[in-house]
Amino acid sequence: MRQPRRGLRALVLATVLSAMTACAGLEPRLPEPTDFAVHGIDVARYQGEIDWHKAARGGVQFAWIKASEGGDYMDPKFLDNWYAAKAAGVPRGAYHFWYFCRPVEEQLAWFIANVPYDPDALPPVMDMEWNNESKTCRRRPPADEMLRDMRIMSDGLERHYGKRPVIYTSVDFHEDVLEGTFNGHHFWVRSVAGHPSTRYGDRRWTFWQYTAEGRIPGIEGDVDRNAFVGTQTDWREFLKGRY
Numbered sequence: 001m002r003q004p005r006r007g008l009r010a011l012v013l014a015t016v017l018s019a020m021t022a023c024a025g026l027e028p029r030l031p032e033p034t035d036f037a038v039h040g041i042d043v044a045r046y047q048g049e050i051d052w053h054k055a056a057r058g059g060v061q062f063a064w065i066k067a068s069e070g071g072d073y074m075d076p077k078f079l080d081n082w083y084a085a086k087a088a089g090v091p092r093g094a095y096h097f098w099y100f101c102r103p104v105e106e107q108l109a110w111f112i113a114n115v116p117y118d119p120d121a122l123p124p125v126m127d128m129e130w131n132n133e134s135k136t137c138r139r140r141p142p143a144d145e146m147l148r149d150m151r152i153m154s155d156g157l158e159r160h161y162g163k164r165p166v167i168y169t170s171v172d173f174h175e176d177v178l179e180g181t182f183n184g185h186h187f188w189v190r191s192v193a194g195h196p197s198t199r200y201g202d203r204r205w206t207f208w209q210y211t212a213e214g215r216i217p218g219i220e221g222d223v224d225r226n227a228f229v230g231t232q233t234d235w236r237e238f239l240k241g242r243y
Contacts, residue, residue, distance in 0.1 A: 030195035033210045038062070038228035038235045042095070042209070045077040047219050052081075052088035054218030061235070062228070063092040064125055064168075064188075067115045070099030071106035074114050082116070091239060093122025095168065096153075098129075101137035104149035108156040122239075123163035125188065126153055128178065129170040143177045154185070163241065166207070171199045179203070188226070205229065206238075 033039075040062035043050065055063075063085050066075040078094070085092040094115045096107065115124065128150065130140060141149075150167075157165045168188040169178055179201070188207035189196045196205050206229050214225030228235055230243065237243040 030197060032195075033208070033225070033227050036208075036227035036229065037232050038230070040064070040207075040226050040228070041214065041216060041219075042066070042224045042226060043077075043081060043219075045075050047077075047221070047223055050081060050084065051218035052084045052090055055216050056088045056090050058217030060090055060216060062122065062226075063090050064095050064122070064226070065092055067094035067096060068107075068111045069097040070102040071110040072102075078114075086118075086120070091120075091122055093125060093166070095125035095127050097127045097131075099134075099137060100131070100139045100141055104152045108153050111157070112160050117161060119162070121161075121163075123166050123186070124157050124161055125166045125168050126150065126157070127168045129168070129173045129190075130176075140176075146177045147181060150182070154182075168207075168209075174200060174203065206243075 038061050039059060041055070041060055042064035044066035063081075065078060065081045065085065067078045067082075068074055082092065082094065094111075096111045099107065111124070128146075131137070154165050154167075157163075164185060166186045166188050167178070167182055168190070170190045174189070183204070186206040187203060188209065189200055189203065189205045190209040191199045192209070192211055193199070196203070196208055208227045208229070209224055210227060211225045213222045216223055216225075228238070230238070234243055
C-alpha cells in the first residue's frame, strides 16, 4: 500500500486560503468544512432506518458504519446498513469500537467473523477513543500496551481485507497514546470545535469528523458529518487505494 499523502491537499488549501485572505487585508484563516469537496457520514443503530438513496442524493459520498464492539457485540443495524448503502452506490466501510477489557485477539477474530469481505469496501476502521461512559470497563491501558495491541489488530485486518485500516481517534486518546505513531496510516480525527490542526498539532489526517449534529436527507435526527481532506480527484484515487 502506498504511503498516504495524509493531508497534503489540506495544507495546500490552507496555504491558498491564507494567501487570498492576506491579499484582501484579512487575517489568514484555516479551512472550514465547507471548503472541502467530499463529505460523508458515520452511522450506528441510533440513526434508525436510513433511506440510503435519499442520503446519496442529498450529498453523502461515503459512510462509515458501526459493525462491532469488543469481542461479542455487533451493531444490530450493521448488515442492513452495509448492504443498503452499497445498493445506493455509497462507498462504505465498517468500524470497530475498541473495548479495553477484551484481548485484542478476540476483538480481531470477532470483527473478521462478522464483517463480510468486500473488495469494493472502504478500509476497515479501528475506533480508538477512551470510553468514559462505559458501565463495564473503566480500564485505561498504558500507551505501550495499546500500541502493541493496535499493531496486532491493524496487521490482522490488513492481511484479511487487503487494506490498511484507517484509525479514528479523539483528542485525548491521541494525546495519551497515538501522538507521533502510526504515520503510515490514514487518520480520521474528531474535532468539532475547529480545524484539526488546533487540536492535533502536526498530525496528518485524511478524514475530519466536524460535527455530531449534521442533518441529512433520509436520516431522522442528528448524524455525524465528515469531510475528506482532498479533491474529488483525490477521492477517486483513494477509492482505488492510490491516495
